[in-house]
Amino acid sequence: MPDLKDIAFLGISAFTLASAAGVAFSRKVLYSAFSLLGTLAGAAGLFILLSSDFIAVTQILIYVGGILILIVFAVMLTNKIGDVKLTNQVVNYKAAVPLAAAVAIFLVSTLTSGVWVEKDAPYASMVVPIGNALLKEYLLPFEIVSIVLLGALVGSMVIVRREVK
Amino acid sequence: MITLNSYLAVTAILFALGLYNVMTRKNAVGLLMGVELILNAASINFVAFSHFNGNHVGGNVFSLFLIVLAAAEAAVALAIVVSLYKQYGTINADEADSLKG
Numbered sequence: 001m002p003d004l005k006d007i008a009f010l011g012i013s014a015f016t017l018a019s020a021a022g023v024a025f026s027r028k029v030l031y032s033a034f035s036l037l038g039t040l041a042g043a044a045g046l047f048i049l050l051s052s053d054f055i056a057v058t059q060i061l062i063y064v065g066g067i068l069i070l071i072v073f074a075v076m077l078t079n080k081i082g083d084v085k086l087t088n089q090v091v092n093y094k095a096a097v098p099l100a101a102a103v104a105i106f107l108v109s110t111l112t113s114g115v116w117v118e119k120d121a122p123y124a125s126m127v128v129p130i131g132n133a134l135l136k137e138y139l140l141p142f143e144i145v146s147i148v149l150l151g152a153l154v155g156s157m158v159i160v161r162r163e164v165k
Numbered sequence: 166m167i168t169l170n171s172y173l174a175v176t177a178i179l180f181a182l183g184l185y186n187v188m189t190r191k192n193a194v195g196l197l198m199g200v201e202l203i204l205n206a207a208s209i210n211f212v213a214f215s216h217f218n219g220n221h222v223g224g225n226v227f228s229l230f231l232i233v234l235a236a237a238e239a240a241v242a243l244a245i246v247v248s249l250y251k252q253y254g255t256i257n258a259d260e261a262d263s264l265k266g
Contacts, residue, residue, distance in 0.1 A: 024186040050216040074243040078250040096188035104181030111173040119219035152237035156244035
């Protein structure tokens, strides 16, 4: 009798991988974008199973609420809606399938053959430890990330603006 | 019984799907989605290692930075894609070859 956690893991990972396959094999870029929603939500579910509630919520807020909206906007801005031809063409098919399969087999066999030392991991909220860590030992990376975000914000606006004569 | 190995297997397959996507797509937005798959696989791996290391906080913080940097990367990349479309009328990565690469 498998316990509930195992069933949840199997279900969520099957959902994640199925929608990731949808992203990789879909013939229309908009369908890929909507499949990416399933992958990102499934990843958030895996984060919850790994007792990282804060990362799961951040994943939903930033990825699903931000990046995915940006991607859908970019798709709609750069494709003529109603265009029936394939918008997400596949090239290098013959080289990519064996290489990706080889990488998958190599990674799975190598990683799962290792014997990892696992400490017991209780389920506890990670919000307080993350907050403490961000403002203590990770304070410098935290500030650098905010500068990087500012640079990305200004840079992306500079790239898409109209030329001012 | 779900162990660290189960998570590693799932993320390895997720990584391979992202790799396949990056290798085969012509559409620049499609390429970007493959990169997002790869970043998600890495991020789940960080959190899985830290969870099975007694809920260590380091992997969580690293995963948080990874998500934030992925947001910055997506913003800049999509800005480039939009201005590429204005310039060339296409976003196929092999047609924007003014630099003759």
